[in-house]
Amino acid sequence: MKGKSKPRLTGDRETTGRLLDAAERLFGKHEYNGVGMRMLAEEANVNLGAATYHFGSKEALYIETFLRRFRPANARRLSLLREAETQARGKPLPVEIIVDCMIRPPFLLGLQRPDFHTLLARSLFMPPPFLHKVLHREFEPNVRAFIIALRRSLPNIPEDLISLRTMFSMGALLMFSMQMGKLCHARNPKFDECLLKEMVRFIAAGLQSDPAVPAKNRPPIPRFPKPRA
16 A cells, blocks of 8 residues: 555554454454554553554555455465365366355354354455455455356356356355354354255356346446556
């Protein structure tokens, strides 16, 4: 970010960790404009000067809070896809395997960190203006890799429809993950894996289904504009 202070993450890691955890909770609950630096400092139990020292600005803190968990989960999605493609030795992957690679990391993250998924949903559905470029930079290449994989596996489905259905898939995942934190049950890996498999089957079925509108009657689905520099 040109002209913005960068977070000083080499300083007091305990303080920065508390600030990031507090920001994750508060930004997810109140959105960007509903949270001030003083509120963040009080939630993290640090003084206001420490919050400003470590991150420089509320905008920088928001971006760092978002990327702290989003970037590793996004990288893990792509890593799982590449591993599956290597094992397939050039053959198109089954759609359910592609979907599993796409949603497993964020699904598990949603179980472990429900506060982050609330923040993630806000950031994807109603991002503050400064986040558009960050989202495009982090998300677009990753999603593109999955769309390419799905095109190979679904040659009879138009690419623009695959892109649209991929967005539907991520929306379903986000909404479900946000609700998972409210379910009153102890963490059970077998139960969680069962839920994941059901979601994979549900999403894969939608991706593979015939178009609801015949191609001759369906106008092209417009691409979303790239964020302005």
